[in-house]
Amino acid sequence: MSDALPFVVAGWGVILGGLALYAVTLLRRLAAARRAAGDEPAPHEDRG
Amino acid sequence: MKTRILGAVALLAVAAASVNALFIVPADLNQGEAQRIMYVHVPSAWLAYLSFGVTALAGIGYLWKRDLRLDHVALSAAEIGVMFTAFAIWGGMMWGQPVWGVFWQWEDPRLTTTALLLALYVGYLLFRRLTDDPHRRAARAAVVGLVAAVDIPIVHFSVEWWRGLHQGPTIGSPDRILNPAAPMQFVTALLAVLGAFTVAWAWLMIRRYQLAAAEARLEDAARRTRVAAARRATVAAARAEEATR
Numbered sequence: 624m625s626d627a628l629p630f631v632v633a634g635w636g637v638i639l640g641g642l643a644l645y646a647v648t649l650l651r652r653l654a655a656a657r658r659a660a661g662d663e664p665a666p667h668e669d670r671g
Numbered sequence: 672m673k674t675r676i677l678g679a680v681a682l683l684a685v686a687a688a689s690v691n692a693l694f695i696v697p698a699d700l701n702q703g704e705a706q707r708i709m710y711v712h713v714p715s716a717w718l719a720y721l722s723f724g725v726t727a728l729a730g731i732g733y734l735w736k737r738d739l740r741l742d743h744v745a746l747s748a749a750e751i752g753v754m755f756t757a758f759a760i761w762g763g764m765m766w767g768q769p770v771w772g773v774f775w776q777w778e779d780p781r782l783t784t785t786a787l788l789l790a791l792y793v794g795y796l797l798f799r800r801l802t803d804d805p806h807r808r809a810a811r812a813a814v815v816g817l818v819a820a821v822d823i824p825i826v827h828f829s830v831e832w833w834r835g836l837h838q839g840p841t842i843g844s845p846d847r848i849l850n851p852a853a854p855m856q857f858v859t860a861l862l863a864v865l866g867a868f869t870v871a872w873a874w875l876m877i878r879r880y881q882l883a884a885a886e887a888r889l890e891d892a893a894r895r896t897r898v899a900a901a902r903r904a905t906v907a908a909a910r911a912e913e914a915t916r
Binding site: 642 | 685689702703705707711712754761878885888892
């Protein structure tokens, strides 16, 4: 096993994990803001 | 619907490019497995530059047109840029330890100017919270965004202007892309992650812009409620004063 492997895992893991966490948080913040603004789309309606 | 498709494409592209960079491309002869961090470190740095460039351009656009939608773009790009700058620094540290023997060195111009870039844009985001007036905030933030953008070329060219631990630019000119020093398999793997991350960046930008627009509507509604309540209180006070006369 390469000595650098833990650094590769930590480097990639934090970046991909951070990216996924930011994306999920962003979608939640967006849904909450739209709900609060009263413009939450109905389930059949697509805002994408 | 289009944004959802873009999100799905970004997810698949990032997954495929990551698998290629981590498991399919061979390890570097000199640096071994540690070099695989380059595939995620370089795209993070590129997207930090792109984000802050967009913040500066949107700021100029706002100062010219006074359109708050441009301020939403500037805010979205700054927040996403801060994230990618932090990723670039983290990836660099994880690459630096096995290759240089240190996580960080303050004497290195690239490292120090990148840390300054992160501090400048965290400051930009904090600065935006100083005022509730959207147009005053947008104008001040545009100026701060423009001043902070001066650090972008300094970060990029720091490896050419000064000596340090950091290597020269990976992607600096078209000539370096067409005639790379690294094997073509490494270059295509890097460009694949770069492309995939850029698609993900575009999706994040759209969603963050939508959030900024929704928050602006909420802020506007709250301000109208406050103004209406203040007017009602003024009228009530005037009537009460009238009644006591």
